[in-house]
Amino acid sequence: MLEALALKGVQFAVSAEEKTDRVSDLVDRASKGSGEAFGQLYQLYVDRIYNYIYYKTGNTVDAEDLTEQVFIKAWEAIRRFRFEGKPFAAWLFKVARNVVIDHYRTRKNNTDLSEVISAIAHDGDPEAFAQRRATAQVLMTAIRRLTDEQQQVILLKFIDGMDNTEISAAMGKKEGAIRALQYRALLALQRILMDERYGLERMPARAT
Amino acid sequence: MFKPEDVLEKVLSGELTRQEAIDHWPEMHDRLMMLTDLTDELRALPEQRPDPEFRNRARLHLLQRIQETERRRAPWQRILDPLAGLSGWGTGVSALGVAGGVLATAVGFASVNALPDDRLYPVKRAVENVRLALALSDEAKAGVYLDVADRRAAEIAAVASDVDDRQLHSLTFDYGTTLQQMNLVVQKLPSPPLPLLDKMQSHLASQATELEARAVNSSSRPAVQQSLTDAEMVASNVVDHVTFVAEQRGSPGVQDVRLANNAPAAATASAQTIQQLATATPAPAVGVSPNASPSVAPSQPKAAATPPATPASVAPAASNPPAASAWDGQFDRLWNDVAGAPYMGQKVRLQLEQHVVDAKQNARAGRFDSAIADLNAFEAQLQQAVKTYQATQYTASHLTAEANGSIAALKAGSPSAH
Known part of the structure; x- marks a missing residue:
């Protein structure tokens, strides 16, 4: 099933320039509704977003939960994304930041540093x-x-x-x-x- | 005039070394020392990487969400999706008009064999969507999905070496999605008819075999190989799910039943052929495999893809062929059962076959301990395969029992009568 596709993320060794081209192509297709392209964007950015959120929240449970939310929100919003010369990562981190802020509106910042x-x-x-x-x-x-x-x-x-x-x-x-x-x-x-x-x-x- | 933040940035970006900056702006000595020490500490903080299991689980949730979004869109939008890239189509034409027109004209008919880079390909995809929309029962839908999956697999196999990676990923994604949807529909059926499960099993196994054969031949393009292997894995996994559905119905699976009925006869026939040939070649009969499909003969690509399992290469060294021994029948039987076992990942199957071939050669040479070791490795491999969903419990216990029989016979020093 899809799970097998999910388990074997598609990884490429590419130069920075090729990567930028590839990202803009993926973003373009994803914003037109291609779930497959968005799946590849997930593979490219999930580690970075997770790392960022981890340092914002300080624990695995929140980091996992919020990372998942970031990508779901991003998928729902990507149809409205326009490049305008701005990098996709910047947009994605903006989404991540908002998700974390929303999270702390309803919860106290309770950090457990033992995992770090x-x-x-x-x-x-x-x-x-x-x-x-x-x-x-x-x-x-x-x-x-x-x-x-x-x-x-x-x-x-x-x-x-x-x-x-x-x-x-x-x-x-x-x-x-x-x-x-x-x-x-x-x-x-x-x-x-x-x-x-x-x-x-x-x-x-x-x-x- | 300078701003301290600009000086710091020059150091952080590597434009100046810390010492150069201090030489220029000695009054910033303390602050630069302190802040660059701090940024070094910050950069040395450990990177937190997500647990791979979470990574995959989250991706799966995401893909499910994506599919839900797609399902929520109006059906006619989805039906017309494939035509979006076709100039002059789609826009300003009503869905029913296109659907009716496509069905009614020979265009739809002519598109059946279109490949992804053909002009008629979007029509082919649109016709598929119309067929899905018109399939009212879940059973009918499952049948259409299976047909669509057959087409996607054939397309992937046909164009893998020509299209770019992006197109190939898109095709394998569609293939995976089709199989997932087929699986969902089948699971909804209160009592899926056994002939349908049987058909699904054999078609999916053929697809997996075909894709695997192409993957092996694509070693020069790792990304293509990866895509094909992924697709093959998807097919193998769905086969497993179908087996599970069959097992839940109190049946071990149509294929297993058929194998149980036919295998001994087929294996004996094959063993006799080997004896008659009086050569050392095991020449295992792949024909036992019940996976024959009209479009793709599993034995063909499989033999092409797996040099180790072809008769020529498994034959003991031609210069010194040991005589066919009384043990051969025993191992040929086991080999045939592995070759014909349903619901098994192709790679696992090849590894298992290799263990049997090794055991056979060791037994012939009188190295019984080595043969027993080969069979133990065979059983361990089977257990692993069950854990990784590459073989069913039913098939594994059946084959393990058979291997145990051979081990006992090897220990006793005489082939078991069969």
């Missing part, structure tokens, strides 16, 4: 391992204390690896504004970390 910690590779050096664990835990907690916009720019840039052009499309802001937001977000994050690591607030995060 378990995803950190153990390379046999106990000290380094403990260090990485501690760093990741502190960082994740700190990211969640940022404002939503600051979180968004940090996650898209450093967790997903988008460039500023894509982030600007995803957040509907000019690139200059993204650079400023990124700078402020990093300062705020740094301040929270200082606070958490040393229990005192050094170096007030004031943009110079």
